[in-house]
Amino acid sequence: MYATTYHRPASVDEAVKLASEEAKYLSGGQTLLPTMKQRLAAPSDLIDLRHIDALKGISVDGKHVRIGAACTHNEIANSDAISAVCPGFTYLAGHIGDPAVRHMGTIGGSIANNDPAADYPAALLALGATITTNSRTLSAEEFFTGMFETALEEGEMVTAVEFDAPEKSGYAKFRNPASRYAMTGVFVCKGADGSVGVGVAGAGADGAFRSPEMESALASNFAASALEGISIDPSGLMTDMHASAEYRANLIKVMGKRAVEQAG
């Protein structure tokens, strides 16, 4: 790790003022710190967001869920309030990495990083979530722009994630055997109005994506059997040493069915 200057701002404003081209926000550090230790990132300044009250806390108001950017995966996984309205989401958070990662890593850090193998982006796309930053509010579709890319501008900070809980939700994840990130994860949800969302993690060459084929199949019949007949096109899917695009295409279908079964 190269030398860096550590800051602990107490408010969003203070943090934003510290931001610069060379500086980086630090949340759980589960992605940023290993990268720095390997000297692949060398921020001049680290702006620690974990002590800003405005970024903390989970609130559920009826069906409306608001999660502060600095909430850890563990807090989300163990939130009874979220679990009561959207169990698929807490299940997803509880299957990120390992306990150490879940106790440190945050939802804000995860979505700002937009790792193609990360779990949340698929769920936020499927749920039609909104992402609030210090300056604006974006839909998940607008926010996630590609592999490791987001609509965030320099110095812009994620402050919260919000969504309306669906009637049903489920997540099924096939882990990469080494990293335990999603080799393929599928989040499905069905709204009270009958609308269906299907988000796919870990498989897209451009990051998480929604699957229109699966959404339309499930819209007419929200059951695993509805996915039996569809076939997923491997083009546009990722191939790496752990999984070919064809294998991922298969996993999307299999995980899709399991997610629907879980959603009930």
Next chain:
Amino acid sequence: MGVEGIGARVARKEDKRFITGKGRYTDDMVVVGMKHAHFVRSPYAHAKIRSIDASAAEKMLGVIAVLNGKQMTEDGIGNLICGWMIHSKDGSPMNMGAWRPIAQDTVRYVGDAVAVVVADTKAQARDAAEAVVVDYEELPVVTEAVQALKDGAPQLHPEAKNNLIFDWEIGDAAATDAAIKSAAHVTKMKIVNNRLIPNPMEPRAALGIYDEAEDHYTCYTTSQNPHVARLVMSAFYNVAPENKLRVIAPDVGGGFGSKIYIYPEEIVCLWASKRTGVPVKWNSDRTEAFLADAHGRDHVTEVEMAFDADNNMTALKVDTIANLGAYMSLFSSSVPTYLYATLFSGQYKIPAIHGNVRTVYTNTAPVDAYRGAGRPEATYLLERIVETAARELNVDPAELRRQNFIREFPYQTPVIMCYDAGDYEASLEAAMQAADYKGFPARRDEAESRGKLRGIGMSCYIEACGIAPSQAVGSLGAGVGLWESAEVRVNAVGTVEVLTGSHSHGQGHETTFAQLVNDRFGLPIDQVSIVHGDTDKVQMGMGTYGSRSGAVGMSAIVKALDKVEAKAKKIAAHLLEADESDIEISGGELKVKGTDKTVPWFQMALAAYTAHNLPDGMEPGLKEGAFYDPTNFTFPAGCYICEVEVDPDTGKTEIVQFVAADDFGKIINPMIVEGQVHGGIAQGIGQALLEGTSYDPETGQLLTASYMDYTMPRADDLPSFKVSTTETACPGNPLGIKGCGEAGAIGSPPALINAITNAIGKNDLTMPATPQKVWAALQG
């Protein structure tokens, strides 16, 4: 059996310090004035070094020196060597290319050292290493052994034409070919044994301390065999004469073979300490460990097994190409030859065997012994082909094995080894019972009703431990003898120190060796200390690898204990005015048989040291040493049965049962032995299911250079193992011990792959059997 004697499940004495974080490892050593080394390593798999410009680095804060290979050559530091000479079948000696501790003209794998920075802090050394500008001219790369042998492949060393190091054979080619020709059935397979990266918990480290006033060197290092390190560094690398070099291997956090070898880094630390006048420490980070620790396995093999019309095995023919990486590591040549092909007979009577082995250079990390070393490769090919043959012949794999077992001992195989003792049927039976082999079809049907493919597979392995005798290994090309030494010192108050040439880096010697003394003299193990790992303290030793510490190391201790016992009895007899043949030792006392006359052990010891009242002519003191050279290898054997359930939708394998029945001969501490088996099986399952090393064939970059991509076994990948032992005593050593350190890693991979291929009904599957591969096999 006493509560702390042979056969007792004594908790490990050493664990308190390990589990409370109080172990003392090489990186914990701090000496006054110590500085830190960081290596500049090649980012290319094959390149010429045009120039190295360290001028900017040298001026950086805290930098003491930037040293290179040319300076090392000028100071007369020798090449790294392979210490086991193998001759090709045409009689020519192996074609060994030069390995410089720091590359001078050419780099041959990603991670090859090209310079070293010594600085006040680790961070400064690393910063400066980044500022060293190396101008490389890239050369073409080859990473796969089969490719490397082809005409026109990139050439690594001028000494090795077509990258061929040697072309060696064993057994009778003509008899084998004839038997195959006249066989009723021949099974043929191509077998790949995947390359593994060892990953001990503690990465390698070294601290070199040169004392100018004494012209003396001290080296702390992560070694499994400090005396061998000292011998090799003085005899071949010209670092210092043996009497001026002290090597200390303190607590070592796992080795699995990868810490046998003498690597460039410890030589460089010693040399750099003299050059710079300061103690120099290096500690590998995990990425360096992936790149530059010696890897294991990496074979490609064609194998044929022949049967007569009654399913008796008649011949085995093996043709292997083994990848040794960019340089020949210390024992690399012995692994795919004498540690491999000499076990081709397995547990079976096979009248004709022939093996051919070609070893080659490639632009990858050097390959050497890794837990099992050659024996896992032999077992894998044999147990895969036996299982495959059973499927082709439509007979129960257990029965095909049983029918062909060797049953009379000693048994001379056609491939050098003479097995001394064993009962293969006993371990097969024990394993089949424990696994409820008969109940499998019902379990398979039940799994099918849940949509799962259930499979069962077995492996009947044999291995050879305690490589010996020295004269025999010498005649096969070994550069060293493979005996062991021990010294037993009884202190004046009766407590005991055992100095051993074995080295413990996870094996629990501090407990097991103390149990031997307890068993003999009845002293609590708390009064027995085991001293190892320091060339200034321990007389001499060959170290720990190849499961030799029990069979060879403890045998040396037994010999020394015999001498101590004899002298102690003489002293006691004198004190008790009895005949020494009437003295017996137990419970910390020496007694005259059949009387109540006793002298406590401590009083006898005190008498030895006060020397006021010793038999006429007896030397004072009570300290005896012994060297033990075995008469033969030992041959642990056993049977492993694995049961899996495969999810056909994803290809994911779950191991639902794993049974091991091992014959290790006499067992000193069953708990420690079970721990060794558990760890070994976990490593074997790692190889078979999870761990795959991948180099980019075009660039030679190691693609699996971190835990993000290299899958180590985790607790939830493994079932609870059912382990048990059967026992045939080993006639070759005084305790009847065979060795248990590697069996798990040797026996388990074929059992697991046999189970998966049984489950999916496809036989063509390579390790590691990742979900993607299993799924793809199911589609095909």
